[in-house]
Amino acid sequence: MRRKRSLSLFITAIGVACLVILGSGKHNFLQLGFLQQPPAIAQSVRISDAWQQVYQQLPDLPLENQYVNRQTGKVDPENTLVRRLISYHTYVKGRPPNYRLDWKLTLADYLGANEWIREESYPGHDTLRQNPLEGDRAAIERLSRNQRNALVQALVNVFSGVSKDNS
Structure with missing residues (x-):
């Protein structure tokens, strides 16, 4: 029972950390190496x-x-x-x-x-x-x-x- 509770708290902590990272801004998320993609550029400007x-x-x-x-x-x-x-x-x-x-x-x-x-x-x-x-x-x-x-x-x-x- 104690292991289940520890595992549950650990998973919750990981989830909260992910939300903090995601919610702290696009640039921080990109700097961590996730979602690296070329910048979006208006179609009308080359x-x-x-x-x-x-x-x-x-x-x-x-x-x-x-x-x-x-x-x-x-x-x-x-x-x-x-x-x-x-x-x-x-x-x-x-x-x-x-x-x-x-x-x-x-x-x-x-x-x-x-x-x-x-x-x-x-x-x-x-x-x-x-x-x-x-x-x-x-x-x-x-x-x-x-x-x-x-x-x-x-x-x-x-x-x-x-x-x-x-x-």
Whole structure:
């Protein structure tokens, strides 16, 4: 009888622990390694095109597109700072593209205040002659706080389907 009661209490404790984990937020649950899946992205926005919409909203944002493609030997004008930023955020880090906090974490990565960015996994490291990571970090560091906030808002707008006029 005592063993049954101990087993029952143990199972109840496990159940409560699972509820606490599940109820404590999606990110904590994902960080434990459960339910790992790619971020959900609005059907109307393709990541490969989103960078252009960001530059339409923020035309003064640095392009950082002076890097030479390894295969062609020519400057790749479409390989921009924002395109690499989006690729890093969504593909390398697996962060959802429609939340401000996640974009702020990504910018904190660039500023060296959050997670370390590995050169060998940074977008462009394998397609460009020079890894653009250092230049991209410097470009993000040169932005003022207001410019970084505007960048975050533009990214959220693009991936949430909000036009600049509606924000």
